[in-house]
Amino acid sequence: QKEVEQDPGPLSVPEGAIVSLNCTYSNSAFQYFMWYRQYSRKGPELLMYTYSSGNKEDGRFTAQVDKSSKYISLFIRDSQPSDSATYLCAMTPSGSARQLTFGSGTQLTVLP
């Protein structure tokens, strides 16, 4: 069993929809949680970064962490065609500059 599980999709939604992306994990030592966005043939870029449990909002993006359930989510409001990409969750026990453990990624397409 992988340490981080992520539904690979693909997920296809109409423009303006609310998108929910999720990851579950098994290692209770994970304290730092990140969401990266990766466009085709590009490196991942950091979208959201949270420490421990709770919510964090940045514009159209909201990240949620529930450590008791070992479950993290990313919500995208008013989705745009430019949001079409692969979304990767990542986590680490000891600071975001350390070794990251990634999920397998969810491929999202937002249809105009």
Next chain:
Amino acid sequence: ETGVTQSPTHLIKTRGQQVTLRCSSQSGHNTVSWYQQALGQGPQFIFQYYREEENGRGNFPPRFSGLQFPNYSSELNVNALELDDSALYLCASSLLDTVSTDTQYFGPGTRLTVL
């Protein structure tokens, strides 16, 4: 501010050969991590270099080795290439110190194909 750059962009090698991939870290960063991303998968941690010393290693065999130079740029070397080594190799730089931990910023990757 200059971002993370990697070279070459693409590379084709045959099984058994050796390859060297290069990474220039973002200005002000002292740490470089390397990841392997197979098609349809998330990146897997290979190792990290901090101030020219290896600072953690993932589950990769010794034929994967690296270097970090005084200017914090880095090389990834892979010996005795196998077909399964075909992947996107990502370099990420960050600032690691005792006061704060920075996030990792990724380069565009080098796509390696082993035939």
